[in-house]
Amino acid sequence: MHTRTLGSGKLEVSALGLGCMGMSEFYGTPDKQDGIDTIHRALDLGITFFDTADMYGPFTNEKLVGKALDGHREKAVIATKFGNVRSEDGGFHGVDGRPEYVREACEASLQRLGVDTIDLYYQHRVDPDVPIEETVGAMGRLVDEGKVRALGLSEAAPETIRRANGEHAITALQTEYSLWSRFPEEEILPTCRELGVGFVPYSPLGRGFLTGRFQSPDDLPEGDFRAERYPRFERENFEQNLKLVGAVEDMAAEKSVAPAQLALAWVLAQGEEEGHAEGTEIVPIPGTTSVEHLEENAGATKVTLTGADLAHLDEIAPQGAAAGARYSDMSSVNR
Secondary structure (H helix, E strand, C coil): CCEEEECCCCEEEECCCEECHHHCCCECCCCHHHHHHHHHHHHHCCCCEEECCCCCCCCHHHHHHHHHHCCCHHHCEEEEEECEEECCCCCEEEECCCHHHHHHHHHHHHHHHCCCCEEEEEECCCCCCCCHHHHHHHHHHHHHCCCEEEEEEECCCHHHHHHHHHHCCCCEEEEECECCECHHHCCHHHHHHHHCCEEEEECCCCCCHHHCCCCCHHHCCCCECHHHHCHHHCHHHHHHHHHHHHHHHHHHHHHCCCHHHHHHHHHHHCCCCCCCCCCECECCCCECCCHHHHHHHHHHHHCCCCHHHHHHHHHHCCCCCCCCCCCCCCCCCCC
């Protein structure tokens, strides 16, 4: 597994990371040991970049990641997030970017992870009621104190990224990006490249849709949030989106790779173009709770796409190809 560098802070991570959210909730009923086994196998494969958040679980995912990485801290780059406020009963209570909350959330995450320093600390969602300079200023003080190594934002708009970076260097911007979510190419990716900010795509496999594992909404596990929170999984959009998946499957078969590997190789290729500023590399973080799927995903780093391949994928999955919005409520993203 080769490495890539995020941001002017030169945070070196594996070219492919691991999203750990699904190990605790949202995508059916997870098994804790499966999550730990998957993280351990990721380390074996050379994956060093692990993504979690305080809200996942809620609060249990950081503990799982911390337990799995206990004894392996020197190999791991841990990213976690704050800002989406939840209670112990799982309730959602909005977004909080107040400086006092930044510190409170960080201290709690450090304790749950069982570490002295968080490698990459993201604001999970931008609080529209708190100037971004105040939030990032508080995050920067955590860097000064050695509690955080580098700062990130998630789902922030270009102007917000600029203002935040003016307050303190932003190492990474995390936003959804895949063959069916190409909107960052319009303004977000150019902004990151201009400012020297790394880009971390979450859901690079379209929340599993682009793997070809789902042929109907009925295939989703019981208790899975995708059917109720993500319009692209709703029945009226599902059939249209299957056409996109079918085209990806056909091309993958021609190249003798799995559809997931083709989709991930495309994302990885977007960070390999010449002329990018240092630190603006792209590091996707596909999530899985399965060692088998993890190994398949890791194989994407060995898939080579030619210029003709990339052009064909542009035809298969142009911007706006997917039917349905990314979220049922888009008010908290790209702001």
